[in-house]
Amino acid sequence: MRASGSAAGQSSEQTIELEGRVIAFTLRRSSRRSIGFTISRTGLAVTAPRRVSERDIRRALVTKAGWILTKLDAWAARPAAPDLVLETGASLPWLGGELTLELRGEGVRTTVRREGDQLVLKHDPDLAGELRTRTLTKALQRFYKREGEALMTPRVEAYADQLGKPVRKVIIREQKRRWGSCASDATIRLNWRLMGFPEDLIDYVCAHEAAHLVEANHSPAYWRVVERLMPDWKPRRQRMREEADRWVAF
Known part of the structure; x- marks a missing residue:
């Protein structure tokens, strides 16, 4: 990780x-x-x-x-993470499971909403080529970021509260090299792709970054903080290392 x-x-x-x-x-x-x-x-x-x-x-x-x-x-x-398929019936990882993509060419605005196990993406039917790919991809990213903020922000804040350390801000963003980061000003950034992962692994990343509010490095003291928050952090970290590609959205 x-x-x-x-x-x-x-x-x-x-x-x-x-x-x-x-x-x-x-x-x-x-x-x-x-x-x-x-x-x-x-x-x-x-x-x-x-x-x-x-x-x-x-x-x-x-x-x-x-x-x-x-x-x-x-x-x-290791096998490569799957490419994003922008077709109705394509599968997208979601909290350790999957959502089925449904494209609807209607209206002029691009919107995404979840309906049960479906992710409905409405778009301008006249979109084509690279513009279509870019527009639909960005719409899906916005959905993952929005849902990620709603899910992960309170979890980070809860772990920070356990440590008695305030969080300045939680930002859900594009991060190609990291699942999360914690800045010296107590801003925590998390990768929107985590929304494809099982919730227990999302919790691990949230706890991992909250622990950096106490210890900025990965010293033994830092891992003791992690253990206070999550006694079973070791098997969760191992799963992140071994299985992360299974749940990467795109």
Whole structure:
């Protein structure tokens, strides 16, 4: 799972040769105390303290080369998340289950609403080509974001209340590399794609980010905070790592 540290800093795209392979990675600077490595379907991401030189970062990458290459290969072998099919009858993941998409070419406004196990998307029947794809995709994203805000905001706030820490704001947004993040100003950002996941895993991400209100890093002290909120966090985290692709919407 991609989990957050502290506030996001500037990032850059770089490459390094590890055991004869050229590996691309994203380097992001932050206020964290140590260098962190995260690998997902989008590749390798490195988060490093602002004071650490690029030379030291590259040394750390070489030291972790075996682990990095093994993880990258494992991700490459996993099946890709399904492409979005914009046709009536297509399935979209929803809270660990599925909704069936129904397209209705009527009216001029693009709207999305849930009707039981169906997701009804009304659109201008004259839409075609790339404009149609972009318009319908954005409408579905807005639906997931709207529902995500309604579901996840109170859960984050409830975990924060347990810790006695206020949340400045919860933002549901597009995040390709992270499921969630917690900034130093107590703003928590969550990926709208989480709405495809079972609710117990959504809860895990909400608790994970709320715990960063107390501990900004992933130290042993941080994981003790997580355990206070969720004693069974370990199997949930493992499921996130192993099965996340099953529930990614698009």
